[in-house]
Amino acid sequence: MAHIALPEELPGISAGFAFRPETAKPMRELAHILLHEPGSLTPGERELIATYVSSQNDCYFCQTSHGAAAAAHLGEEQTVKQVKTDFESAPVTPKLKALLAIAGKVQQGGKRVMPEDIAQARSRGATDLEIHDTVLIAAAFCMYNRYVDGLGTWQPENPQVYAQMGQHLAQHGYLRPSSKRS
């Protein structure tokens, strides 16, 4: 049961968004820019960063929905699983591994990010904008994850629900609801 009277039948963050449309708008827009709009990191790579941080924060809804969005972009889900358990041995670029290391530090706390972490990412071709966006994606998911779990939202266990959500997010992004009230 959610901690407050959220609209029923809406899973995870969708319930928080429907409860408070004024805050939903900028939160949706932020996710859309960071994860969906064109960038030099692919949407799949950015969803992997979001999924990894959500998994480190132990947020079931976010790691499963963004994991599904990442899988929809990548066309397979094995890489998503591998990134969550051990990204160093996952079939992703050395640059993304260095960015995931930065994201993992941000998840623990912003001060954990060291000049060496940045130098490593740069030596593998990361730009300042990619480093900025990695830091902000990781920071933003420290918000979304706490919002979803801190309200005690309903988080379905049916993998089908997430697979559909992932398809919708990968295609349409974050500006419009992916879960509608039935």
Place this chain on the structure above:
Amino acid sequence: MPHIKLPEGLPGIRGAMAFRPETAKPLNELVEVLLCGPSTLTPGERELIATYVSYLNDCHYCQSCHGAIAAAHLDGDEALVKQVKADFQHAAVSEKLKALLVIAGKVQRGGKNVAPEDVAAARSQGATDLEIHDTVLIAAAFCMYNRYVDGLGTAQPQDEALYRERGKQVAREGYISVSKTYLPAEAFAR
């Protein structure tokens, strides 16, 4: 030195927002709704929640900045802001705000730490669902802002007078209005 090349002369989150005006827009809009928008919690109370969470996250810039804005809303009472950071249970704030600060502190450690008893305690002191929602989201949002500011290694002045000055201005004019002095147009319309 910041980890990436941020515009100079803009401390803390301002340098980061000037670097990326596209994301500055929703970041500014969110803080404006949460801390300045219509609410049954006063702006001072909401700034105290933001300050407390930023203090727990050990973010110097955010706790100084929002502490100064809180003080500006609270007739310049900087001692109260310090007391909330050090030990809010003994601060001169309402029992309802104390219960909300407990929830904010739990959210800071992780969303799952919020227990039904914490929410029940806040309700018994008169907190509404909307106030509980906004407390959870203010705490969660500052776990983002704090990590953004520290994770980029932004410049964070030590001079308290700078924050005091800025705090008064933001308390008077709001976040979006003040940021118009240093952010380009794309940070305000898309």
